[in-house]
Amino acid sequence: MATLKMQNVTKQFGRNVIAVRDFNLEVKEQEFLVLLGPSGCGKTTAMRMVAGLEEVTTGKIFIGDRDVTDLPPRKRNVSMIFQNYAVWPHMTVYDNIAFALKLKNLPAEEIDRKVKEAAGLAKIEMLLDRLPAQLSGGQQQRVAVSRAIAVNPDIFLMDEPLSNLDAKLRVSMRTELKAIHEKAGSTTVFVTHDQSEAMSMADRIVIMKDGEVIQVGSPDDVYHRSRSIFVADFIGTPPTNFMEVDVRKEGEGIHLVNSHLNLLLEPALAKHLNTYSKDKIILGVRPENMLLVSEDEAALSASCLVSEPQGSHQVVAIQLDDSIIKVIAPASPTILPGTAVHMSFKQETLRFFDPDTTLAIND
Amino acid sequence: MTAASPAKRFRDLGSKAVPYLLILPVVVYYFLFWLRPVLKTLIDSFRTAAGGFTFQNYIMVFTDPNFMPALRNTAIIVVFSVSLEFIAALFLALLINRKFFGSSLFLFVAMIPMALPAVAVGAMWLTGLTAHGWMNSLLYYLNIIAESHKIYWLTGSEWKLLALIIVVDAWQVIPSVMIILLAGLQNIPEETIEAGYVFGGDYLTVLRKITVPLLGPTIQTAVILRLISAIQIWLIIVLLVGFSRMPVLVERIVYYHEEVPGLDISFQMASGYTIIVSLIVSTAALLYLRASGAFGSKKEAAR
Numbered sequence: 268m269a270t271l272k273m274q275n276v277t278k279q280f281g282r283n284v285i286a287v288r289d290f291n292l293e294v295k296e297q298e299f300l301v302l303l304g305p306s307g308c309g310k311t312t313a314m315r316m317v318a319g320l321e322e323v324t325t326g327k328i329f330i331g332d333r334d335v336t337d338l339p340p341r342k343r344n345v346s347m348i349f350q351n352y353a354v355w356p357h358m359t360v361y362d363n364i365a366f367a368l369k370l371k372n373l374p375a376e377e378i379d380r381k382v383k384e385a386a387g388l389a390k391i392e393m394l395l396d397r398l399p400a401q402l403s404g405g406q407q408q409r410v411a412v413s414r415a416i417a418v419n420p421d422i423f424l425m426d427e428p429l430s431n432l433d434a435k436l437r438v439s440m441r442t443e444l445k446a447i448h449e450k451a452g453s454t455t456v457f458v459t460h461d462q463s464e465a466m467s468m469a470d471r472i473v474i475m476k477d478g479e480v481i482q483v484g485s486p487d488d489v490y491h492r493s494r495s496i497f498v499a500d501f502i503g504t505p506p507t508n509f510m511e512v513d514v515r516k517e518g519e520g521i522h523l524v525n526s527h528l529n530l531l532l533e534p535a536l537a538k539h540l541n542t543y544s545k546d547k548i549i550l551g552v553r554p555e556n557m558l559l560v561s562e563d564e565a566a567l568s569a570s571c572l573v574s575e576p577q578g579s580h581q582v583v584a585i586q587l588d589d590s591i592i593k594v595i596a597p598a599s600p601t602i603l604p605g606t607a608v609h610m611s612f613k614q615e616t617l618r619f620f621d622p623d624t625t626l627a628i629n630d
Numbered sequence: 631m632t633a634a635s636p637a638k639r640f641r642d643l644g645s646k647a648v649p650y651l652l653i654l655p656v657v658v659y660y661f662l663f664w665l666r667p668v669l670k671t672l673i674d675s676f677r678t679a680a681g682g683f684t685f686q687n688y689i690m691v692f693t694d695p696n697f698m699p700a701l702r703n704t705a706i707i708v709v710f711s712v713s714l715e716f717i718a719a720l721f722l723a724l725l726i727n728r729k730f731f732g733s734s735l736f737l738f739v740a741m742i743p744m745a746l747p748a749v750a751v752g753a754m755w756l757t758g759l760t761a762h763g764w765m766n767s768l769l770y771y772l773n774i775i776a777e778s779h780k781i782y783w784l785t786g787s788e789w790k791l792l793a794l795i796i797v798v799d800a801w802q803v804i805p806s807v808m809i810i811l812l813a814g815l816q817n818i819p820e821e822t823i824e825a826g827y828v829f830g831g832d833y834l835t836v837l838r839k840i841t842v843p844l845l846g847p848t849i850q851t852a853v854i855l856r857l858i859s860a861i862q863i864w865l866i867i868v869l870l871v872g873f874s875r876m877p878v879l880v881e882r883i884v885y886y887h888e889e890v891p892g893l894d895i896s897f898q899m900a901s902g903y904t905i906i907v908s909l910i911v912s913t914a915a916l917l918y919l920r921a922s923g924a925f926g927s928k929k930e931a932a933r
C-alpha cells in the first residue's frame with residue numbers, strides 16, 4: 268500500500284482538447300477516494316494516467332516516493348478494475364487471477380495460495396475452473412476484483428466498476444467492495460458518475476467538471492457545504508432546490524425576497540451577506556431541509572404539482588413560476604396534487620450562491 | 631379440434647409450403663450450377679474418350695511425369711506462402727490497428743494490391759522481372775546494381791522461381807489476410823488488452839497470451855481461406871513463367887484442358903486432376919481445422 272500524488276497533471280488530446288487541466292491530488296494511505304463528475308469531465312482520463320494507460324502531457328505522478336510518470340503500466344504496481352470487467356475470455360477464472368502472478372515468476376504454491384485467497388475474498392472459490400463465458404455479469408465482476416486483489420498492488424484503481432450491473436446487484440456490490448477495501452486496506456481510487464455511489468463509498472470525494480477539480484471533501488462536506496451551484500446540483504437525489512432571490516436590507520435585518528418568498532434571515536446567516544455588494548443571490552436549499560408547516564409560519568407557499576411516494580417518505584414537487592422545487596415530506600398524510608403547501612426552511616442549512624460566479628458565499 | 635374443412639387444410643398446406651417455395655430458386659441454382667458440374671466432373675474422370683468406365687485417366691495422372699513435381703511445388707508454396715502471408719499480415723494489421731497519424735492512408739495504400747486482378751498482377755510483375763524490366767531499372771537507378779549486372783529473375787533454378795512466386799503471390803494476397811485480421815483485432819475490446827498491460831504484461835507477452843488467443847477464430851478463418859487458395863495457385867505462375875515450367879496441381883488441370891486438347895482424353899485427365907485437387911483441399915482444410923481446435927471446442931460452444 269502506498270500514497271498517490273498527482274502534481275499539476277494536464278492531459279491534452281490533439282491540439283485543443285484538454286481533458287484534464289492542472290490536476291493536483293494527494294491520496295492518503297488506505298484511503299478510499301472517489302473521482303466523481305458527469306461524463307466527459309476527465310475523471311477516467313485522470314485515472315488512466317495513474318495506471319499508465321494514458322501518457323501525461325505535463326505534470327508528475329508519484330506512487331509512494333516513486334516517480335512513475337514515465338513508467339509503463341506493468342512497472343507501476345497498480346491494479347485496475349475495468350468498467351466492462353475485461354476478464355480474459357480464453358482463460359479460466361483461475362488463470363485470469365494467476366496471470367499477473369505467473370508473470371512475476373512466483374513459485375507455483377505461492378501463486379496457488381494467493382489465487383485462492385483472492386478468490387475467497389470475492390467469494391468465487393467454487394468458480395475457479397470455469398471460463399468467463401459461463402459466468403454471470405456479477406460473477407465476472409468478482410473475477411475482476413479477485414484478479415486486482417491478488418497482485419497486492421500499491422494503488423487500486425476502479426473505473427466505474429459497478430455501472431454494468433443491474434440496480435440491485437450494484438448496491439450490494441458496493442457494500443462488498445467497501446468491505447473488501449476495509450479488509451485489504453488498499454489505497455483506492457474509484458471513478459464514477461453516480462453520486463449516490465460516491466457518497467456511500469468514499470472517504471473523500473473529488474468532484475470534477477470540464478477537466479478541473481471543483482471541490483474535494485468528505486461526503487458530508489460536499490453535500491452540506493457545496494462550494495458551487497454545480498456541486499449542490501450534482502450531489503443528492505433529488506438535488507438542491509435553487510431560487511433566485513433579492514437581498515433586501517431593512518433596518519437591522521436582511522430579507523430574501525421573490526414573488527413567492529419573504530424570508531427574514533437569522534443573524535448567524537445574515538452576517539454572511541453583510542459584505543456582499545450585489546442585490547441578488549441564488550438561494551440553495553436541500554429538499555429535506557424544507558419543512559411543511561402551518562400557513563401562518565410559512566416562508567413560502569405554493570401548490571403541489573405531484574407527489575412521489577417513496578415508502579419511508581414522499582417527494583413533493585412544487586411549481587414555482589417556471590421552475591419545480593422538490594421537498595421531502597413524511598410519508599403521511601399523502602399530499603394531493605393541487606393542494607396548497609406551506610413551507611419553512613431550516614435556516615442553518617441554507618446555501619447562498621453568487622449568481623455571477625456560481626460560487627458559494629457562506630463558506 | 632374438429633376436422634378442418636378441405637379449404638382450410640389446403641390453406642394450411644399452402645402456408646407450410648411457402649418457406650420451401652422461397653428457397654426453391656437457390657436450390658435450383660445450386661443444383662444446376664454447382665451439384666451438376668461437380669457430379670459431371672466426377673463421372674468424366676472415370677470415363678474413356680468413347681464414354682465407357684475406366685481408371686485409365688487416374689493412372690495417366692499419377693504417371694504424368696509432372697504430377698509429383700506439381701504436388702511437391704504446390705506443397706512448398708502452401709507451407710511457405712501461408713506462413714509468410716500470415717506473419718506479414720498480422721504484423722501489418724497490428725501496426726495499422728495502433729491508429730497512428732496517417733494510418734488510414736497507410737491502410738489504403740496497403741490495400742491496393744488486393745484491388746488488382748491476378749492477371750494484372752502477373753502482367754505487372756512480368757514486365758518488372760524481365761531482364762530489361764522495371765525491377766532492374768529501379769535497382770540500377772538506386773545504384774544497387776551496375777548496368778552490366780542485370781539480374782535474370784525468371785531464369786535459373788526451380789528454387790529461385792518458387793521463392794519469386796511466393797513473394798509475388800504474397801504481395802497480392804497479404805492485404806486480404808490483413809483486412810480479415812484487422813477486423814478481428816478491432817473486435818477485441820480495448821480494455822481486455824489494457825488489462826494485460828496493467829497486470830504485468832509487456833507488448834510481446836500481451837500479444838502472445840491475450841491478443842493472439844482472442845484473435846483465434848479470426849486467424850482460423852484467414853488461414854483456411856489462404857490455405858485453400860494457395861493450393862489452387864496457378865494463374866500467377868503461368869503468367870510469369872509459362873505452362874509446365876513450374877508445374878503445380880491446378881495448373882495441370884488448366885494445362886490439360888487448354889493446352890493439350892489434341893490428346894483425346896485431355897478433358898478426362900483434367901477432370902481427374904480436379905477431383906484429386908478437391909480431395910487435397912478438403913483434407914488439408916479438415917486437418918487444419920482439427921489441429922487448430924475448431925471442432926468440439928468448449929470455449930467456442932460456450933460463447
